Amino acid sequence: MSILETIELQKNFGGVQVARDLSFEMERGEVHCLIGPNGAGKSTFFRLVLGEHQPTAGRIFFDGEDITELASFARIRKGISVKFQVPGIFKDLSVWQNLEIALQHHLEGQGLTAEIARVLEFVDLNAAAGELAGNLSHGQQQWLEIGMAVSVKPRLLLLDEPTAGMSPDETRKTGEMVKTLNTEGVSVLAVEHDMEFVRQIADRVTVLHMGQLFAQGSIAEIEADERVAEIYLGKPDDA
Ligand SMILES: Nc1ncnc2c1ncn2[C@@H]1O[C@H](COP(=O)(O)OP(=O)(O)OP(=O)(O)O)[C@@H](O)[C@H]1O
Numbered sequence: 242m243s244i245l246e247t248i249e250l251q252k253n254f255g256g257v258q259v260a261r262d263l264s265f266e267m268e269r270g271e272v273h274c275l276i277g278p279n280g281a282g283k284s285t286f287f288r289l290v291l292g293e294h295q296p297t298a299g300r301i302f303f304d305g306e307d308i309t310e311l312a313s314f315a316r317i318r319k320g321i322s323v324k325f326q327v328p329g330i331f332k333d334l335s336v337w338q339n340l341e342i343a344l345q346h347h348l349e350g351q352g353l354t355a356e357i358a359r360v361l362e363f364v365d366l367n368a369a370a371g372e373l374a375g376n377l378s379h380g381q382q383q384w385l386e387i388g389m390a391v392s393v394k395p396r397l398l399l400l401d402e403p404t405a406g407m408s409p410d411e412t413r414k415t416g417e418m419v420k421t422l423n424t425e426g427v428s429v430l431a432v433e434h435d436m437e438f439v440r441q442i443a444d445r446v447t448v449l450h451m452g453q454l455f456a457q458g459s460i461a462e463i464e465a466d467e468r469v470a471e472i473y474l475g476k477p478d479d480a
Pocket residue numbers: 254259277278279280281282283284285286
């Protein structure tokens with residue numbers, strides 16, 4: 242059963258086709274990575290799935306349900322959560338308060354406190370609960386936002402370059418978080434440039450190129466694909 246399926250998705254900005262005939266499917270319980278050169282349409286695809294862009298044509302299904310016409314907030318309520326590349330945290334509030342905001346419409350009282358404690362433990366920010374979020378390291382800020390995104394217990398988590406700017410150690414730790422989430426039943430779709438991270442987490446990989454699905458397969462298949470190497474892999478500018 243697929244958790245996410247798009248059928249012939251198309252998005253035009255003015256006369257420019259940014260997504261074309263994008264038919265994509267990922268299974269429930271999968272960790273799937275989306276790679277491709279700059280401008281391939283990866284962020285646009287995320288925004289289409291989230292309902293931040295309306296497709297020019299095509300359909301989007303979440304866990305078997307057609308969500309193409311649903312507003313963004315309704316998609317989130319159904320179980321899609323996102324962490325964008327630039328952390329959307331409140332830097333003038335504490336780590337605890339940030340999590341409180343993420344959860345305020347879902348829980349209250351002791352339930353809220355217990356859930357914040359659980360998430361803090363998960364993203365290893367227990368010791369920093371009272372710190373202003375703006376004082377955290379770059380990696381910790383990314384983890385806080387991952388914590389905020391998963392605190393609402395999504396069924397599908399979208400991660401847009403989650404390891405951008407992280408050290409190798411922070412990247413590895415982020416990969417472990419993704420794998421733990423996955424064993425807890427969260428399906429994950431991540432846009433990522435760091436192939437080491439893709440190797441660590443991905444069950445399957447999709448390559449986008451010029452708004453189209455260019456290749457799909459296991460990481461081994463993708464890395465062995467000469468067509469993919471030509472447009473993307475091994476080019477230092479895009480890696
Ligand atoms: N709102 C918009 N209006 C016009 N063109 C847009 C808009 N958003 C994106 N584009 C264009 O769509 C194409 C795909 O952009 P997108 O950001 O989705 O690519 P990407 O694969 O995420 O790239 P990157 O890896 O650099 O983040 C680019 O040519 C971009 O200029």
